[in-house]
Amino acid sequence: MSRFAPEPEFSHGQPTRTGVLVVNLGTPAAPTSSAIRPWLREFLSDPRVVELPRALWLPILHGFILPFRPGKTAHKYASIWSKDGSPLAIWTEKQGKLLKGWLGERHGDSIRIAHAMRYGSPSIETGIHQLRQSGCERILILPLYPQYSASTTATVIDEAARVLATLRNQPALRTLRGFHDDPGYIKALAQSVQRDWMTHGRGNHLLMSFHGVPRYTLDKGDPYHCLCLKTARLLATELGLAEGSWSVAFQSRFGKAEWLKPYTSTVISELAKKKIGRLDVICPGFVSDCLETLEEIALEGKADFLAAGGSEYHFIPCLNDAPEWIHALGMLAERELSGWLTDGKNASAQKNLTEQTLLRAKAMGASK
């Protein structure tokens, strides 16, 4: 939409509606190089993701990465693609629907939920317009990244702010910065591990693998590294894990520069060589299974562990649609929406008050 184009009015006279926009990273539309290329171009052109000077980075991106990488990753995407599409898209949409049910039960129709992707479709712009058109004068942006980082959370907020900059009649905006130490999120993670252990037995070591970021972002003050370590420590404590029976590592390194260490691939080989027995791996930084968990960790990680002499490898799925997680997400949203919501009881109490006032006014009018 062009800057300040004619816009639909908010619904005057209707009760004020509140919208929640659940946002995830995004994923290609199909597991093919022609669908991956435009998505990757949008993703890797974001200066929040690659902070190199544009004059240096854009020729590398267009000359070396976009012509070749989509072809190399297409078969990886194909290996995890389901009949309904990309796992990340499926889980994000489902999480949005479940959150809608959870909030709807407590706050009725006054609250609307939409989901969006930072890169690809449905866009944040579409999500914000959708919420405005259904009468939302207030919008909470809920990025599905537990650990804040400039390359994920901040760029979602930047994009929401860019969309608002095109609107004359802006909704009020709130944002969730992250939830790396939220007790509900930590409990949901612990319960998903315990449930998995009840079904598949328990491994000898738990590796917590987080998505990496370039090392220079830590040096420049990005809190992401510290937040990942805190999540890991809280999860280990919640599970009562003994020192030495768990570790943290960073996956998905991209390019030649140094990223956060230790690298997951290195730790997996080292643990295999130490003959630790069964290795369990969880990715607490991803709330939805995706390429990075299902292919890189569940498939490639297992192959690497076994190739390096390890005996047994087990991947613990992401939170996805776990009820404890949806409850935690609902509580987080409710906390951030504080003061913006009317619950069912409040709404009917308010209606009764209005009716009483009208009756009193009528009675006074009649006595005059």
Ligand SMILES: C=CC1=C(C)c2cc3[nH]c(cc4nc(cc5[nH]c(cc1n2)c(C)c5CCC(=O)O)C(CCC(=O)O)=C4C)c(C)c3C=C
């Ligand atoms: C410089 C490159 C990248 C940074 C920085 C980065 C940070 C980052 N990413 C996620 C979450 C996801 N990344 C995913 C895929 C993915 N990530 C990068 C690069 C960087 N990520 C690439 C190039 C890709 C695409 C796949 C590939 O070509 O290897 C995904 C999965 C998407 C899917 O379709 O399933 C997620 C999720 C986080 C959380 C993060 C920083 C904290």
Ligand SMILES: [Fe+2]
């Ligand atoms: Fe990534």
Ligand SMILES: [Fe+2]
């Ligand atoms: Fe990867």
